[in-house]
Amino acid sequence: MILLWLSFWLTLFSAPDPAWVKQVGARQQPTRKTVFLTNQYGAVADGKTLATNAIQQAIDACAAKGGGVVSFQPGQYLTGSLFLKKGVTLRIDKGVELLGSQSLTDYPEIDTRIAGIEMKWPAALINVLGQTNVAVVGEGTVNAQGKPFWDSYWAMRKEYEPKGLRWIVDYDAKRPRxxxxxxxxxxxxxxITLQQAGFWTVHILYSDHVTADGLVIQNNIGGHGPSTDGIDIDSSSYVLVQNCDIDCNDDDFCLKAGRDWDGLRVNRPTEYVLIRDCIARxxxxxxxxxxxxxxxxxxxIARNLKAKGTGVGIRLKSAMTRGGTVEDVSMEDITMDGVGTAIEVTMNWNPSYSYSTLPAGYTEASLPPHWKAMLQKVEPAERGIPHFRDIRIANLTVLDAKxxxxxxxxxxxxxxxxxLDNVSINAAQAGSIEFGKDWIVNKVSISGKDSKPLEVKKSTGVTF
Structure with a gap:
């Protein structure tokens, strides 16, 4: 068996990219060049006058004419949720800044998925919902001005945690993406540059053939917002992410596919994803x-990535009620400097958040639908056991990790x-592996400043 797996991995290591790599990303972009200037529809570039309706009118007029470019005169534009349509390019040029409204009433609730659960939630600042052939481009800035939403989350969490409700805070504290x-x-x-997300920054959900290229995400301006993920690819396929630079306060580049009972009900994978030439801070x-x-x-496939001060480098995380399999993943040509943990794998991540238990004093029949979805048990329990397998990490260099x-x-x-192929890790502690099976290790150096070797426990076929 070991020889068979060795042969498999050697073939994979030397093989060219699979055919699907050439199929990722948008296959087409809007081609019509007619410009629809939002200012001609009443948008005022003073950063104070709510311009949502004027901008949306320009988008609707553009779509009605078969597509084109929606643009802005230089300045700041305060807006709530915008909804793009087929054939429309929203062009945010240098010198243009969209400012997200800080009032939740400017983000109408829609049916969506949040952190793995389908539920009602405020629309995002910019939305592409059920559309084809759409683009958001330009060297301008989208500043979501999310700090009030951060503050409301922390206030709710302070209230909920003593009640044993940590698991539902992120779903009750509604914040716009x-x-x-x-x-x-x-x-x-x-x-485009995106700043101060109220919640996740870019969420690619139930979609295919999407390109995110050259995005700069800066969420740690004016504080450190909770759950301000960079780019989340969620039950989507044929996605290309490249040349992006992310500084946020949660996962930078993240792949997701549903949570617990509700995620197993939907049962949609994330697959055929290429992430390359990116930086996480x-x-x-x-x-x-x-x-x-x-x-x-x-x-x-993830390649040519850099982590600079990121909490964790490569991270696989799930829970024992979540189910699903993470497999056929290749990560190569990665450098990390000053990270917390270089490689972290866990099936029991953040238990107070990951496991839903209703405290005494609540009647389940009167609960909101998303509470009920979170509390629905996965049966049989074996369905909730996740699996991680066929993971390759090559050409990894790590300096000054904890x-x-x-x-x-x-x-x-x-x-x-x-x-693990050609891996060099310099850290304060080498770390540990538990419950591993049939690992292939080639040219791996993991040195801890405490002089203790990497600890391998309860594993078979795992030798360093």
Whole structure:
């Protein structure tokens, strides 16, 4: 068996990219060049006058004419939710700044998915919903002005945690995302700068053939917002992310596929994803798989990535009620400097958040629908056990980490067929691996300043 797996991994290591790599990203972009200037529809560039209706009128007029370019005169534009349509390019040029309204009433509620659960939630600042052939481009800025939403979250969390309700805070504290692509195809996001997200910054949901190219995300301006993920790819396929630079306060580049009972019900994978030539600065993880894994995450290539001060470098995380499989993932040519943990793998991530238990004093029949979805048990329980397998990490260089590896499977689900090739990690502590099976290790150096070797426990076929 070991020889068979060795042959498989050697073939994979030397093989060219799979055919799907050439199919990722938007296959087309809007071609019509007719310009619809928002100012001609009443948008005022003073950063104070709410311009939502005027901008939306320009978008609607553009779409009615078969597409074109919606643009702005230089200045600042205060706006709530905008909804793009087929054939429209929203062009935010240098010198133009969209400012997100700080009033939740300017973000109408829609049916969507948040952190793995389908529910009602405020629309994003910029929305592409059920559309094809749409683009958001330009060298301008979208400043979501999310700080009031951060503050409302922390206030609610302070109230909820003593009641044993940590697991539902993120769903009750409604905060708008900055840019949402949902149920859409052939969407291009290019070169814009996004700042101060109220919640996730770019959310690609139930969509295919999406390109995110050259995005700069700066969420740690004026504070450190909770859950301000950079780019979330959620139950979507054929996605290309490249040349992006993210500084946020949660996962930087993240792949997701649903949570627990609701995620298993939807059962849509994230697959055929290429992430390349990107930088993560502050944030929870350079590249993260999960914690929402229910629909499975597979066929992913990530290459030429840099982490500079990120909390975790490569991160696979789930929970024992989540289910799904993370598999066929290849990560290569990655450098990390000053990260917390270089490689972290866990099936029991953040228990107070990951497991939903209704405290005494609540009647389940009267609960909101999203509470009921979170409390619905996964049955049989075995369906909730996640699996991580066929993971390759090659050409990884790590300097000044706090810990090299923290990898924990479980007795019910081993970490199978990981391959590490040409890996050099310098850390305060080498770390540990538990419940691994059949790891292939080639040219790996993991040195801890405490002089303790990497600890391998309850594993078979894992030798360093």
């Amino acid at each position: 900055t840019l949402l692509v949902a149920n859409s195809s052939d969407v291009t996001l290019k070169d 502050a944030g929870g993880g350079l590249i993260t798989f999960g914690s929402e894994t229910s629909g499975s995450i597979r066929h992913v 810990r090299g590896i923290r990898a924990e499977g479980s007795g019910q689900s081993l970490l199978e067929n990981f391959r």
